[in-house]
Amino acid sequence: MPYVNKPRPYKKEYTQQVERGEAPARRKRENARDLYDREGINRKGKDIDHKVPLSKGGSAGKGNLQLKSASANRSFSRNSDHTVKVNKPKKK
Numbered sequence: 001m002p003y004v005n006k007p008r009p010y011k012k013e014y015t016q017q018v019e020r021g022e023a024p025a026r027r028k029r030e031n032a033r034d035l036y037d038r039e040g041i042n043r044k045g046k047d048i049d050h051k052v053p054l055s056k057g058g059s060a061g062k063g064n065l066q067l068k069s070a071s072a073n074r075s076f077s078r079n080s081d082h083t084v085k086v087n088k089p090k091k092k
Contacts, residue, residue, distance in 0.1 A: 028060040035062060047073035055083035 002008075017023050032048045049068040052058030077085040 032060040049073045053084045
């Protein structure tokens with residue numbers, strides 16, 4: 001089990017995310033979750049789907065968001081760098 005005898009290095013993990021270029025997309029996903037939470041929409045057991053994926057230039061605005069089941073939202077074909085190949089899920 002990691003970090004049993006020492007605290008988790010959150011600052012170091014965030015720095016690594018910034019170096020890998022993950023921080024901006026992460027913040028957009030957090031903004032989308034915050035938007036649904038502020039409006040009081042129950043998203044328990046569901047994922048927030050971006051109609052146009054963030055990796056393809058989509059935004060975290062209300063017009064680009066929809067709730068989907070986790071299995072439908074995570075079933076997209078992926079490239080080797082984990083970006084979405086086609087914006088059509090395998091499952092419905």
